[in-house]
Amino acid sequence: xxxxxxxxxxSWRFRLGLLALLAGLVFLAYRxxxxxxxxxxxxxxxxxxxxxxxxxxxxxxxxxxxxxEAGRPVVRFTLALNYRFGGLEPRGYHLFxxxxxxxxxxxxxxxxxxxxxxxxxxxxxxxxxPFLAAGVTALxxxxxxxxxxxxxxxxxxxxxxxxxxxxxLLCALRGAQGGARWNGLAVxxxxxxxxxxxxxxxxxxLVVLMERAFVFGTFREGFARxxxxxxxxxxxxxxxxxxxASGPRDQTAGWHLGIPWxxxxxxxxxxxxxxxxxxxxxxxxxLDYGKRLAExxxxxxxxxxxxxxxxxxxxxxxVKLPTLGFAGACFFLILAPSSSIVPILTEVGAxxxxxxxxxxxxxxxxxxxxxxxxxxxxxxxxxxxxxGALVGMLVLLATPATIARNAVLRSELTxxxxxxxxxxxxxxxxxxxxxxYAKRGExxxxxxxxxxxxxLPDCGVDAYTNLGLVLADLGRLEESEAxxxxxxxxxxxxxxxxxxLGSVLMRREKWADARASYETCLxxxxxxxxxxxxxxxxxxxLGDLEGAIARLEEALELExxxxxxxxxxxxxxxxxxxx
Numbered sequence: 361x362x363x364x365x366x367x368x369x370x371s372w373r374f375r376l377g378l379l380a381l382l383a384g385l386v387f388l389a390y391r392x393x394x395x396x397x398x399x400x401x402x403x404x405x406x407x408x409x410x411x412x413x414x415x416x417x418x419x420x421x422x423x424x425x426x427x428x429e430a431g432r433p434v435v436r437f438t439l440a441l442n443y444r445f446g447g448l449e450p451r452g453y454h455l456f457x458x459x460x461x462x463x464x465x466x467x468x469x470x471x472x473x474x475x476x477x478x479x480x481x482x483x484x485x486x487x488x489x490p491f492l493a494a495g496v497t498a499l500x501x502x503x504x505x506x507x508x509x510x511x512x513x514x515x516x517x518x519x520x521x522x523x524x525x526x527x528x529l530l531c532a533l534r535g536a537q538g539g540a541r542w543n544g545l546a547v548x549x550x551x552x553x554x555x556x557x558x559x560x561x562x563x564x565x566l567v568v569l570m571e572r573a574f575v576f577g578t579f580r581e582g583f584a585r586x587x588x589x590x591x592x593x594x595x596x597x598x599x600x601x602x603x604x605a606s607g608p609r610d611q612t613a614g615w616h617l618g619i620p621w622x623x624x625x626x627x628x629x630x631x632x633x634x635x636x637x638x639x640x641x642x643x644x645x646x647l648d649y650g651k652r653l654a655e656x657x658x659x660x661x662x663x664x665x666x667x668x669x670x671x672x673x674x675x676x677x678x679v680k681l682p683t684l685g686f687a688g689a690c691f692f693l694i695l696a697p698s699s700s701i702v703p704i705l706t707e708v709g710a711x712x713x714x715x716x717x718x719x720x721x722x723x724x725x726x727x728x729x730x731x732x733x734x735x736x737x738x739x740x741x742x743x744x745x746x747x748g749a750l751v752g753m754l755v756l757l758a759t760p761a762t763i764a765r766n767a768v769l770r771s772e773l774t775x776x777x778x779x780x781x782x783x784x785x786x787x788x789x790x791x792x793x794x795x796x797y798a799k800r801g802e803x804x805x806x807x808x809x810x811x812x813x814x815x816l817p818d819c820g821v822d823a824y825t826n827l828g829l830v831l832a833d834l835g836r837l838e839e840s841e842a843x844x845x846x847x848x849x850x851x852x853x854x855x856x857x858x859x860x861l862g863s864v865l866m867r868r869e870k871w872a873d874a875r876a877s878y879e880t881c882l883x884x885x886x887x888x889x890x891x892x893x894x895x896x897x898x899x900x901x902l903g904d905l906e907g908a909i910a911r912l913e914e915a916l917e918l919e920x921x922x923x924x925x926x927x928x929x930x931x932x933x934x935x936x937x938x939x
Contacts, residue, residue, distance in 0.1 A: 368477050370490035378494050382465050382501055385755065386458060389502040389762040393511040394454045396769045400647065400792065401428045405439070405514040407448055408888050410918050412439040425855075425885055428514045431608025434555035435517050453513045460519040461501070461510050467526035468719055469497040474533055478574040481683055484734060485727065491744060492730060495751040496723045503722070504642040504761040505635075509712035511769050512647070517557045518712045524553030525563050525694075525716065532567045532593070536575045536586060547592045554600040559713075561600055562693040564593035569689050573682035612705045619653070619703035627654040628699045630663030631709040638711065639721060645765055647779045649709035650786035651818045690720035726751065772796045780809075787812075787819035791826060798830050806830045821847065825857045832864045840864050848877075855886035866894060871901040889919035893928060900932065908932055 370378070398407055405427040406412065412429070418437070429436045438456065446452030472493035476485045485492060500506075509518045531546035546567070553560035568582060568590060576582040583590065615621055631649070638644060654660040674688025694716050698704060730747055737743045769775050776793035783789050794809035810827035813819050824847045832840035844861040851857055862877030875898035881891060892915035900908040912929040915922055 368473075368487055368489050370473065374490060378469060378497075379466065381494075381498065382469075383462060385498060385502050385759065386462050386465070389759045390454075390458055390461075390510060390766060392763060392770065393458075393507075393766040394451050396450065396454065396511055396766065397772060398448075398450055398453075399512055399769065399772060399775060402512070402514050405429045406443075406453070409439075410887065411436060412443045413918065415440050415444055426609055426611050428517060431603045431606065432517055432556055433603075434552055435520055435557075438516065438520065450513065453516075454511070457510055457513060457516050457519055460516060460523055461506070464519065464523045464526055465497050465501040467523065467530055468500065469493050471526060471530045471533065472496055472723065474530070474537075475570070475574050475683075475686075478537075480574050480577065484731070487740070488730070488744065491748075492727065495747065496719070496726050499726065499751060499754050499758060500719050500722050502755055502759045502762050503639075503718060504645060504758060504765045505638050505711055505714055505718055507645065507762055507765045507769070508647070508710065509715040511766055512712070515712045518715045521553055521557035521560050522716045524549045524556060525560060525566075528553060528563045528593075529567060529570060532589070533570065533574070535589065536571045536582075543589045543592075546589070547596070550593050550596045551599065554596050554603070558600065558604065559694055559697045561597060561697060564590065564596065565693060566686075566690060567593055569678065569682075569686055573686045613702060615703065617703055617705050619705065621701040621703060623653050624703040624708070625701050626660045626664055627708050628663075629660050629665075629667045630654060632667045632695065632699060633663040634709070635711070635714050635717075636666075636721075638714075639718065642761055642765075644782060645711060646782045646789075647769070647775050648783070648786060648788050648792070649707050650783055650788055651705065651708060651820075652785065653708060684724070687720045687724045691717045694720075773800070785816060787814070787816040787823055790816070791820065791823035794823075794826060794830070798826070798833065803830055803834050807834065821851050821854050822856060825854070825860045829860045829863070832867065837864060837868055841868060848880075853884060855881045855884035858884065859886060859891055862894065862898075866898065869901075871898050874898045875902060887918070889915040889922040889925055892918070893922065893925040896925075896928065896932075905932060905936060909936065 404425050409425075409427055409429070415437070418433070418440075429439060439453075442453050442456055473489045475481060476489035476492055479486075481489075509515045509522075527549040528546050531542045531549060535541075535543035535546055550560070550563050553563060568579070571582050571586065572579050576585065634644065670688070671692055674685060674692055676685075677688055678685030695713060698710070698713050729750065730743075733743050733747050733750075737746060767774075768778050772792075773796050776789060776796055779786065779789035780793050790809040790813040794806040794813065797803070797806035797809065807827065807830050810823055810830060813823040814827060825844060828840045828844035828847060831837075831843060841861070841864050844857060844864060848854065848857040848861055858877045858881040862874045862881065865871075865874035865877060875895065878891060878895035878898060882895065892911045896908040896911035896915070899905075899911060909929065909932050912925050912932065915925040916929065919925070
C-alpha cells in the first residue's frame with residue numbers, strides 16, 4: 361500500500377508560515393465583507409426563520425417555508441449557534457463563514473500535497489508537492505469567484521459541505537495510506553456533510569476514484585482492501601435519502617416541476633462555460649442568474665460543445681490518466697447534483713456551485729504552468745522562484761477583485777443595481793431592486809422595477825404581490841386590493857400574497873377579510889412576529905380579545921424583542937384586567 365513521500369512533508373515552520381499567509385490573504389480579501397447585510401435568501405433562512413431561534417428543541421416544524429437551510433440540519437445548527445450568541449447581527453455570521461473558508465483552505469492544502477507526494481503521482485511533482493499545493497491553495501482562497509459562497513451568509517451550505525467533503529477525502533486518504541484510525545473520522549465527516557447539502561452525495565464516489573488513482577491503481581484492489589470503509593461511506597446515502605424523501609425542496613427542485621430535464625441540462629452547458637470564463641476574467645459576477653432556460657440551439661450549442669468535450673476528456677483521463685482524471689471527476693461530479701438533469705426552479709446558475717470545483721480546475725491549471733516552467737528552466741531553485749512569482753502575481757490580481765466584489769455586496773442597493781445592470785432580462789433582479797427602493801421610501805422607482813419584472817418572462821409571483829403592495833403605499837388602495845386579490849385567487853397556496861392582501865385590507869379597515877387572509881397565510885406556514893401581531897389586531901377589532909392576546913403571546917415567543925407586539929399585548933392585557 362503506497363504512502364505519501366515523507367521526505368517532502370512540509371515542516372512545522374512551513375505549515376505555520378502557510379497558516380499565517382492564508383489567514384492574512386483571507387482577511388485582506390474579505391475584511392470588507394464583515395458588514396455586508398443579509399441578502400436575498402438570508403431573509404427566509406435567517407432573519408424570518410423561527411427554526412434557528414433556539415438550539416433545543418431542534419428546529420421548528422411549524423415553519424413550512426422551504427428556505428435554504430431546510431433539510432440541512434448541520435447548517436441549521438450552525439445558524440442557531442450564531443443566533444444564540446449574536447442574534448441577528450450579520451458580523452458573527454460572516455466571521456463563521458470566513459473561519460470555514462480558512463479551514464477549507466488548510467484542508468485543501470493538506471490534501472493536495474499528500475496527493476502530489478503519493479508514489480502514483482507524477483515524479484516531477486513529488487519533490488515540490490508542498491510548494492505547489494501552497495500555490496494552488498493561496499490563489500483559490502482569494503479568487504473572486506468564491507465571494508458568492510463566502511460573503512452571502514446562507515451559502516454556508518456550500519462552505520460546510522465543502523469543508524466536510526475535503527475532510528472526508530483527506531481522512532480517507534490517510535486511512536488508505538496506513539493510518540487506520542483515520543477511517544472512522546472519514547465516515548463521520550461524510551455523514552455530517554450529508555446534513556449540509558445534497559452535492560455531498562458524490563463524496564463516497566470521489567473517495568473510491570481518489571484511492572484508485574493515487575493509492576491502489578485498480579478498483580479491484582481498492583474494494584478488496586477497503587470494502588468495509590467504502591460500505592460505511594456509501595451508507596451515508598441513507599440519511600441523505602431520508603432527508604430528500606421528506607421533501608425539503610419539493611417546491612424548488614425535481615423532475616415534477618414541469619421543467620424538461622433535457623432542457624435544463626442543455627442550459628447548463630452555457631452556464632458552466634460562463635463559470636469557466638469567470639475563472640479567467642471574473643468581471644461578470646452576479647448575485648442572481650434568474651430562471652430563464654436556453655431557448656434553442658443558437659443559445660446552447662457552443663456551451664454544450666465545449667463542456668461536453670471537457671467532460672469526455674475527463675472521462676478518458678479517468679481511464680487512461682487516473683491522477684489527472686481525478687481532478688476532472690471532482691469538477692464534474694461536485695457540479696452534477698445542481699448542474700445536470702435535476703431541474704432547479706429558482707435559478708439556472710449560481711457562482712457558489714463553483715466553490716470546490718474551482719479548486720480542482722486551479723490545480724490542473726497551475727500544475728500545467730509548473731510543467732511549462734520546468735520545461736524552460738532546469739534549476740529547481742529558479743523554477744520555484746519563477747513559478748512563485750507568477751502565482752504571486754495572480755494572487756495580487758485576484759485579491760483586489762475580491763475586495764471590489766465584496767464592496768458591491770456591502771449594500772442591498774448596489775448588489776441589486778449590479779445584478780440588474782448585468783442581467784437586465786432577469787425579473788428576479790428587478791423585483792429585488794424594487795424591494796430595496798421600497799424599503800428606502802423611493803416608491804416610484806420601486807413601482808417601475810416591479811412593473812418591469814412582471815413584464816418579463818418567467819417572473820415569479822412574489823413580484824406581482826410586491827407591485828400590489830407598493831401600489832398601496834402610493835395610496836392606490838382600491839387598485840392594490842383588486843390586484844392582490846387576483847394574485848391570491850390565481851395562486852391560492854402563495855402565503856406571502858395572503859399576507860400582503862391582509863395588510864391592504866387592514867388599511868381599508870376590512871377587518872373580517874383581513875383576518876381571513878392572515879389565517880390563510882399562517883395555515884400555509886408563513887409565520888413571523890409581525891404577521892401574528894397584525895392578525896391579533898384584526899381579532900381585536902372584531903371583538904376577540906382573548907384570541908388577540910394569544911396571538912401576541914405567540915409573536916413574542918418567536919421574537920421577544922418585538923416592541924410593537926409587546927406594547928399591544930400590554931394594552932390588551934390592561935383591557936382584560938378586572939377594574
